[in-house]
Amino acid sequence: xxxxxxxxxxxxxxxxxxxxxxxxxxxxxxxxxxxxxxxxxxxxxxxxxxxxxxxxxxxxxxxxxxxxxxxxxxxxxxxxxxxxxxxxxxxxxxxxxxxxxxxxxxxxxxxxxxxxxxxxxxxxxxxxxxxxxxxxxxxxxxxxxxxxxxxxxxxxxxxxxxxxxxxxxxxxxxxxxxxxxxxxxxxxxxxxxxxxxxxxxxxxxxxxxxxxxxxxxxxxxxxxxxxxxxxxxxxxxxxxxx
Numbered sequence: 001x002x003x004x005x006x007x008x009x010x011x012x013x014x015x016x017x018x019x020x021x022x023x024x025x026x027x028x029x030x031x032x033x034x035x036x037x038x039x040x041x042x043x044x045x046x047x048x049x050x051x052x053x054x055x056x057x058x059x060x061x062x063x064x065x066x067x068x069x070x071x072x073x074x075x076x077x078x079x080x081x082x083x084x085x086x087x088x089x090x091x092x093x094x095x096x097x098x099x100x101x102x103x104x105x106x107x108x109x110x111x112x113x114x115x116x117x118x119x120x121x122x123x124x125x126x127x128x129x130x131x132x133x134x135x136x137x138x139x140x141x142x143x144x145x146x147x148x149x150x151x152x153x154x155x156x157x158x159x160x161x162x163x164x165x166x167x168x169x170x171x172x173x174x175x176x177x178x179x180x181x182x183x184x185x186x187x188x189x190x191x192x193x194x195x196x197x198x199x200x201x202x203x204x205x206x207x208x209x210x211x212x213x214x215x216x217x218x219x220x221x222x223x224x225x226x227x228x229x230x231x232x233x234x235x236x237x238x239x240x241x242x
Contacts, residue, residue, distance in 0.1 A: 051217075089229070090227070098125070126156050132187075135196045142157075203226045204226065
């Protein structure tokens, strides 16, 4: 089985898909309209969009520096600890598909989780970004199937791989806070993807404990994480914390 090295989640070469508004997307749109004041009054306590983007841009700079400062000698052990915590905390049915990622640069390495899942026969898929403004495509990574360069120095299953809808989505991140807000890279790929799914998957962030932040500005379209797994253990949010 080829597990590859490095990389994350981009690819090219597919025609754009038509956007279909699913049940999950309709619920999120209704929430945004209510928070944005469509019903005659401003009910949202969110910051204005421009202020949010400026605040997030500053936090991304800080988060990148903090993550880069983590000692290389500790990273492998942290990734193995995260795999152990994930296995203990996330109960999987044999048919559930887990979407992972290939780390880029100094992200928390998801590979120990992927290897453990594949060795146990759990369905695993990898995300492929189809282009700006498009949702992520999830391709099944079957045992013994090689990965290929998919642009930007990343790896993915070939275009012939089956497309799947994951039940659990494991995501990299720059930072997270006590509410489960995820600070991503600003491309909005996961947000767009969630809008296209008919059901909400379990959302799991992988991070070093040092990536926790005091507060990350929250926008109406932001979907909070259910769990964050660090080398120190599990953080649960929302209904997952009940």
